[in-house]
Amino acid sequence: xxxxxxxxxxxxxxxxxxxxxxxxxxxxxxxxxxxxxxxxxxxxxxxxxxxxxxxxxxxxxxxxxxxxxxxxxxxxxxxxxxxxxxxxxxxxxxxxxxxxxxxxxxxxxxxxxxxxxxxxxxxxxxxxxxx
Numbered sequence: 001x002x003x004x005x006x007x008x009x010x011x012x013x014x015x016x017x018x019x020x021x022x023x024x025x026x027x028x029x030x031x032x033x034x035x036x037x038x039x040x041x042x043x044x045x046x047x048x049x050x051x052x053x054x055x056x057x058x059x060x061x062x063x064x065x066x067x068x069x070x071x072x073x074x075x076x077x078x079x080x081x082x083x084x085x086x087x088x089x090x091x092x093x094x095x096x097x098x099x100x101x102x103x104x105x106x107x108x109x110x111x112x113x114x115x116x117x118x119x120x121x122x123x124x125x126x127x128x129x130x131x
Contacts, residue, residue, distance in 0.1 A: 016036075016038070017038045018035065018037045019036040020033065020036075021033070021034050021036075027105065028102060028105045029051070029052065030049050030062070031049075032046070032047055032109075032112075033046045033048055047109060062092075062096075063106065063109055063113070066106055066110065067110060067115050069087070070087060070088075070116070070129060073091065074087075076128075076129070078119070078126040078127065079126065080125065080126060081125050081126075084127045088107065092106075111127075114130050115130055116130065
């Protein structure tokens, strides 16, 4: 959780009604944002894109589109990392600018948000959708 990375006294979080944390610079244009509200039982997590041209954030979540596509294409099966990245490039290439490195970054974001689960079998890493 991004909120666990907030430094300082824990009294700050107890004092706030709403806390918003945004991930710092990453090697992609995407940032994780997390909202915590006092009366909510679950934090709100979003992935946003920073548009370097307009210097604004786009709140459309590309991971949702990629995750929905993977749900449809993977159909409950395990795939290798390469197969998942290829699915992203073929079916959602516009969201990653047809860039293999960005497709890997999206795969890593899906893992970090627990939407994809990696398992090691020998020297091969397989990915499956979380249940």
